[in-house]
Amino acid sequence: MRIALIVEHFPPMRTSCAVQMRDLAREFYSRGVDVTVLVPSSGQEEAWVIDDFEGIEVIRLKAPYTRDRGNLVRALGEFAMPFAMLRSLRASPANVRRYDGVAWYSPTIFLGPLVLALKRQSDCSAYLILRDIFPQWAADLGIMKRGPAFHLLNQVAKFQYRVADTIGVQAKGNLTFFADENEYGSKSVEVLQNWMQVPQHAHCSINISQTRIAGRQVFVYAGNMGVAQGMDRLLDLATRMQSDPRAGFVFVGRGDAVDKLKAKADERQLTNILFFDEIHPDEIPGLYAQCHVGMVALDPRHTSHNIPGKFISYMHASLPVLAIVNPNNDLVDIINDEGVGFASINGDGADLQQMAQRMLDLGAELQAMRDNAARLANARFSASQAARQIASALGMSNNSDGPRNIEKGSD
Structure with a gap:
């Protein structure tokens, strides 16, 4: 059995x-499935380069550079990307290969033409791993007006929905988006929870014990810090808790809002907060081992539902969660029903301080939240569960060659 993962x-x-997608590829490979990963690459002269990643075949296909360009140039590059990838694939030895199933990850929304070509060549089904509903969320946040550009991108997104035989959304609340069969066709739409594999505990380049917040209970945020998160509310929380010597705040990652957050922290003379650049994913468990609470933030203007990957990483690290998200987000029910922390839907985050102070006072109850988090991670947010679900939808459930071991590299 062979699956193509396009990402x-x-x-x-x-x-x-x-x-x-690394973790998903590893999981399929460990189950005896041959895995080919197709990924665009703008930094190579050759039309195609084939790499071996822990036994997994990775084909890097020459495609236009789309990052750090003006909106028009980037849009043209992304429209051209799937066709350039297909042209590069046609020139490679893998051109004649047939697959038993195709799965692809969105965002980006532009891979539909490549998926359709592989489906037709292999006469197989395709599974769309849909992690956000673009351009809908961009319009919700005011990043994009509902003008010609929005409607053009919306048609691109609808095309990939029609190409898919099964669409896996990350929250129940997103199922209603696909309720109109006249709009999206009659197809299977299901909840596919986000997932991760926990790397073995590795050295972390961040040592909180050697910083000015050593000895405090640490609230950590690790991940992207941009418009979609509404990070100002977490900075406001740190500001309001400046006088509480028990609490410290650590922000790790990159994003459009980082410089602004640092400038505001300096302006407010905050001594209870630290910023660090992005670290290797395998260092994250070592970071979380030094922390006590994980933080999640989503802009309140979102109308789609999102279970952030950082939430799952907190669960796997047995970290209780303090979250501020958009109203009616499925994450609120998960946090409350599973007893893994506290969640606010207050747009300005005014109630976060009360929740954070309550977590500082919990004592033994905080350990119960840790236990609940570990249980939830294993039950719902594992790569093995995601692979089983995707394989079932593609009709590959019972046809692998059996389990095999892999040696994990350093990426």
Whole structure:
């Protein structure tokens, strides 16, 4: 059995997309499935380069560079990307290969033409791993007006939905988006929870015990810090808790809002907060081992539902969660029903301080939240569960060659 995984990012990149698809590829391979990962690459002269990643075949296909460009140039590059990838694939030895199933990750929304070509060539089904509903969320946040550009991108997104035989959304609340069969066709839409594999405990380049917040209970945020998160509310929380010597705050990652957050922290003369650049994903468990509470933030203007990968990483690390998210987000019910922390839907985050102070006072109850988090991670947010679900939808459930071991590299 062979599956094609099509993805915009893959190691050595460190995005959540790259890490999730790495873990999914490892899981399929460990189950005896031959895995081919197709990924665009703008930094190579050759049309195609085939790499071996822990026994997994990775084909890097020459495609236009789309990052750090103006909106128009980037849009043209992304429209051209799947066709350039297909042209590069046609020139490779893998051109004649047939697959038993195809799965691809969105964002990006532009891979539909490549998926359709592989489906037709292999006469197989395709599974769309849909992690956010773009351009809908961009319009919700005011990043994009509902003008010609929005409607054009919306048609691109609808095309990939029609190409898919099964769509896996990350929360129940997103199922209603696909309720109109006249709009999206009659297809299977299901909840596919986010997932991760926990790397073995590794050295972490961040040592909180050697910083000015050593000895405090640490609230950590690790991940992207951009418009979609609404990070100002977490900075406001740190500001309001400046006088509480028990609490410290650590922000790790990258994003459009990082410089602004640092400038505001300096302006407010906050001594209870630290910022660190992005670290390797395998260092994250070592970071979390030094922390006590994980933080999640989503902009309140979102109308789609999102279970962030960082939430799952907190669960796997047995970290209780303090979250501020958009109203009606499924994450609120998960946190409350599973007893893994506290969640606010107050747009300005005014109630976060009360929740944070309550967590500082919990004592033994905090350990119960840790136990609940570990149980939840194993039950719902594992790569093995995701692979089983995708394989079942593709009709590959009972046809692998059996389990095999893999030697994990350093990425």
